[in-house]
Amino acid sequence: MPQELVIHTPENAEIRVPLAGMFSRATAFVYDLGIQVALLVVEHIVFIMILDNVRWRSSLLYHLGVVQGFYLIVVFVTIFGYYTFYELFKNGQTPGKKAYGLRVVSLGGQQVGLFSSFLRNFLRIADFMPFLFFAGVVSTLITERHQRIGDLFAGTVVIRTEE
Amino acid sequence: MTTPLIDNSDQRFSASLDNLESGESPRRRQAMAYLEKLGGLRAFQVAAALTGDADLVVAATARRICSEASKKGLILRTRLQAQPLAQTVSIKNFYQLLDEVVFIIRRNLTGVVLDSFLFSIPKFVLVTVFFLCPYYAALAELVAQAWVIIPAVVLYELFWRPLVWSSTGMAILAGFPENAMRRQSSRLSGSALYWQMLRSGLVEAVFYVFLLMAVFAWYLGFARDLWPAAIAFIVWFAIWVDSSLTMAAKILVAKPGAQLLWRSGYIGHFWLSLKFGVVLACLYFVITGSAVSLLWLFGLDNVLDWPRLFLSGFVIAADALLDPFVMGYRILMARLALDPRCL
Numbered sequence: 001m002p003q004e005l006v007i008h009t010p011e012n013a014e015i016r017v018p019l020a021g022m023f024s025r026a027t028a029f030v031y032d033l034g035i036q037v038a039l040l041v042v043e044h045i046v047f048i049m050i051l052d053n054v055r056w057r058s059s060l061l062y063h064l065g066v067v068q069g070f071y072l073i074v075v076f077v078t079i080f081g082y083y084t085f086y087e088l089f090k091n092g093q094t095p096g097k098k099a100y101g102l103r104v105v106s107l108g109g110q111q112v113g114l115f116s117s118f119l120r121n122f123l124r125i126a127d128f129m130p131f132l133f134f135a136g137v138v139s140t141l142i143t144e145r146h147q148r149i150g151d152l153f154a155g156t157v158v159i160r161t162e163e
Numbered sequence: 164m165t166t167p168l169i170d171n172s173d174q175r176f177s178a179s180l181d182n183l184e185s186g187e188s189p190r191r192r193q194a195m196a197y198l199e200k201l202g203g204l205r206a207f208q209v210a211a212a213l214t215g216d217a218d219l220v221v222a223a224t225a226r227r228i229c230s231e232a233s234k235k236g237l238i239l240r241t242r243l244q245a246q247p248l249a250q251t252v253s254i255k256n257f258y259q260l261l262d263e264v265v266f267i268i269r270r271n272l273t274g275v276v277l278d279s280f281l282f283s284i285p286k287f288v289l290v291t292v293f294f295l296c297p298y299y300a301a302l303a304e305l306v307a308q309a310w311v312i313i314p315a316v317v318l319y320e321l322f323w324r325p326l327v328w329s330s331t332g333m334a335i336l337a338g339f340p341e342n343a344m345r346r347q348s349s350r351l352s353g354s355a356l357y358w359q360m361l362r363s364g365l366v367e368a369v370f371y372v373f374l375l376m377a378v379f380a381w382y383l384g385f386a387r388d389l390w391p392a393a394i395a396f397i398v399w400f401a402i403w404v405d406s407s408l409t410m411a412a413k414i415l416v417a418k419p420g421a422q423l424l425w426r427s428g429y430i431g432h433f434w435l436s437l438k439f440g441v442v443l444a445c446l447y448f449v450i451t452g453s454a455v456s457l458l459w460l461f462g463l464d465n466v467l468d469w470p471r472l473f474l475s476g477f478v479i480a481a482d483a484l485l486d487p488f489v490m491g492y493r494i495l496m497a498r499l500a501l502d503p504r505c506l
Contacts, residue, residue, distance in 0.1 A: 003266055003269070016188075020262070021258075021259070021261070021262025021263070021265050021266065022261075022262065022265055023258040023259075023261035023262050023265070023442070024256075024258045024259055024262050026258075027258045100256070100258065101255070130453050130456035130457050130460055131449070131452040131453040131455070131456035132448070132449045132452055132453065133449070134449055134450070134452075134453035137449065141265065141269075160259075
């Protein structure tokens, strides 16, 4: 029996939802990472093309580093905004999570908010420490609801869906 | 579908029994709530058999009914054995199977951690010796001697590993969701199980020793390349795939000498074993990489001047940490593959 998230509704009813384990989550992450890498490669090619164009057309823009700065913002958004976008607008499911039947919800079982989503994804940096998500793996193994560090701070959990 | 509870108390009682026999938690809990309300001898008799139920709500209600009944002076002359229904686990893919192994270990985490730590002491001693080698030349010379390493590996793999299996295996079994498995964990122990483990894992252990020896010979320069190790690995892996579940099955099967009946494709499944091997390799990489990163973060990276020695140390340490997981996986696979009539 998988371990469960127990949600008490205002009507005093009890809802039990199976929690996702470390391996399902890691696999979904690798799936999403593949998509992110593909996106970053495309962005980088576009950036090189634009930069090359700007260098010849506007030397001021090139030397001010506007395009380069914009590119860094785009990379940041791709890395961290990817998860936040899907968690907010696709019912807590990134493509990887959808493929493996997982969903991010708050501890009350509701959809995650903007702040929670951003926090849990930004703290992937802490989960990554010291190497290849070791801290995240340990946190998932020892916490009651299989939460990584980002989940603990944002008050979120990853559950298994029956779809 | 819930059996409707009608007005007549006899019929309601029998409907409650039907609901209790179902596999659905809400139905069983509803039935227990009715029995609690009903009270009396009949409810007491049913509740006494459910005090050890896997569903904690059902078990708690049953204990409450029993306590109320004893306050009223009811005594049970024969102690009924709890017969809860088997819990169902839905495993849809390979990764959920691995998750289930983690869930099983977590249910008896203290037992598993204590057991595996206790039986990993030889490995941790070896790791400590490896790490001390750069500081003590005599120690480094000693561990490079074939007459030290070969007996140590043979003793560990052939005689110590069955001990680990019989102890940590039982601790893992205690974390299974089914009561039958948990009962089995307290039933078997001692020398009989150890000899069973030794016999069933002998062939696999012998080839594993060959594999380690081939790597060791290459490390010391006795062998020029790693081809013998690769061949030993292929033979060992073939044995692992074919009979890897035997030791686990010995732990699961209650009746000694019972014939094992396999019902699913989990046993001898090459691709599944390969997939598991890849996952294990990733885990080794994460643990070893994290340990090296931590050393680097704390400014202790000068100890990495002996890369082969430290790498061996880290791999052995990772092996000790991952042992319970590998055992849990094999036991779960055996549980899924065995015909229930054997259990």
